[in-house]
Amino acid sequence: MxxxxxxxxxxxxxxxxxxxxxxxxxxxxxxxxxxxxxxxxxxxxxxIGDAFIFYLLGHEYAHAVQVRLGIQYRFTIQQELQADCMGGAYIGDSVKAGSLTLDRGDIDELRQGLLAVADDPGQPWFAPDAHGTAEQRTDAFFEGYEGSLAPCDIT
Known part of the structure; x- marks a missing residue:
């Protein structure tokens, strides 16, 4: 990049x-x-707080990785949820490695941020700009945060 x-x-x-x-x-x-x-x-x-900015950059970096790996899904929502998972993996792995220290409240900031960028209720999952519901985005992010890249379906 x-x-x-x-x-x-x-x-x-x-x-x-x-x-x-x-x-x-x-x-x-x-x-x-x-x-x-x-x-x-x-x-x-x-x-929301500083942790949300970590998420934003991690999510967008994940899109750069998707391009480099040739990952392309039929529906936008699949790309977006995978990027959420990969962003979570980056932050979680950075914390585990000791290269990033989260302050008290940062996990809540991440959750609040994911709620803020979720699709509006009623947004069709197949819409060209769909990113996922608050629950989908939060689940995808924290699956990566807790499980690294394994749950992100990078194949």
Missing amino acids: RRITPYQQEGEVACGGQPLTRNNAAYCSAGDFIAYDVNWAVGAFRQ
Whole structure:
């Protein structure tokens, strides 16, 4: 991955000719970079906490890994839940290795963050931009957090 790019306005950064929207973080395979709306991230940091930012970056890095491994599912939700699992594995393995120390309350921040980025109730699972319900996203993340990459179905 080449870089992490913050942006402040919709359309300030593009991926494959498409402007990135506000209130988002995304991996752009066309340019091999992660971009995030800095105002949204700062707001999430203030409202949820620092652990949520670890999750956001881990999730987007996971998309970069998926591209490199050639992992592609039929439905977006499958890609997203796998990225949640892989992001959880990264954070969990980092904690186990001692390279990341979570503060008291960080696990709750991760849960709150996953709730914040869950699909709205009623969102069809097969929708092109579906990421998963709060329960699905939380389950996927913590399966990776607790079990490393084994439950993430990387084959």
